[in-house]
Amino acid sequence: EAEVAQSPRYKITEKSQAVAFWCDPISGHATLYWYRQILGQGPELLVQFQDESVVDDSQLPKDRFSAERLKGVDSTLKIQPAELGDSAMYLCASSLQVGNEQFFGPGTRLTVL
Amino acid sequence: QQQVKQSPQSLIVQKGGISIINCAYENTAFDYFPWYQQFPGKGPALLIAIRPDVSEKKEGRFTISFNKSAKQFSLHIMDSQPGDSATYFCAASHLQGAQKLVFGQGTRLTINP
Numbered sequence: 001e002a003e004v005a006q007s008p009r010y011k012i013t014e015k016s017q018a019v020a021f022w023c024d025p026i027s028g029h030a031t032l033y034w035y036r037q038i039l040g041q042g043p044e045l046l047v048q049f050q051d052e053s054v055v056d057d058s059q060l061p062k063d064r065f066s067a068e069r070l071k072g073v074d075s076t077l078k079i080q081p082a083e084l085g086d087s088a089m090y091l092c093a094s095s096l097q098v099g100n101e102q103f104f105g106p107g108t109r110l111t112v113l
Numbered sequence: 114q115q116q117v118k119q120s121p122q123s124l125i126v127q128k129g130g131i132s133i134i135n136c137a138y139e140n141t142a143f144d145y146f147p148w149y150q151q152f153p154g155k156g157p158a159l160l161i162a163i164r165p166d167v168s169e170k171k172e173g174r175f176t177i178s179f180n181k182s183a184k185q186f187s188l189h190i191m192d193s194q195p196g197d198s199a200t201y202f203c204a205a206s207h208l209q210g211a212q213k214l215v216f217g218q219g220t221r222l223t224i225n226p
Binding site: 004040041042043044045048056091093098099101102103104105106107 | 117119154155156157158159202204208212213214216217218219
């Protein structure tokens with residue numbers, strides 16, 4: 001069964017360091033999403049891609065976060081510099097097209113010390 | 114206006130009982146209401162979804178009840194089983210445009226054997 005792959009699964013870093021997360025969506029899925037899930041809360045959309053183009057990044061803290069999907073397939077989310085408040089689960093999801101069911105990956109648990 | 118409020122935060126139900134989780138929204142432009150199930154260490158997975166042209170949708174033991182005038186919807190799990198123990202999230206989105214999902218805060222459901 002096709003799944004969304006994410007790596008690493010866990011990341012511990014010190015504040016002010018740079019971190020990067022990788023996502024490989026289900027093959028053929030044009031839409032890719034990055035969510036942040038703070039412990040005890042629901043996921044919050046950070047950025048949405050349609051192929052290689054950003055559709056929505058209104059909740060992405062652009063002073064420190066960046067995301068890219070250069071070839072419209074896999075994607076990288078970067079934080080530089082990391083802050084204590086960035087500790088959360090970072091989830092990637094993909095869908096065939098906008099409006100179709102979103103399939104989530106297992107997430108990357110980030111801890112900033 | 115973009116918020117989705119979910120209750121209760123946690124719920125304990127005996128095996129065989131009915132689990133009920135409630136959500137309320139404010140934005141009347143929302144027209145797609147999915148429920149997600151999340152097990153520890155996993156990403157959320159779509160459980161069941163409803164559109165506002167119907168008041169109820171049933172899939173196996175899971176039922177969504179939708180009250181458009183009250184701007185509320187709920188998930189009912191009949192004959193709850195220990196394997197249903199998970200965190201449940203309601204969500205809402207527009208079917209037009211970027212179709213960004215707005216999630217509720219989550220309900221941790223425990224089914225006692």
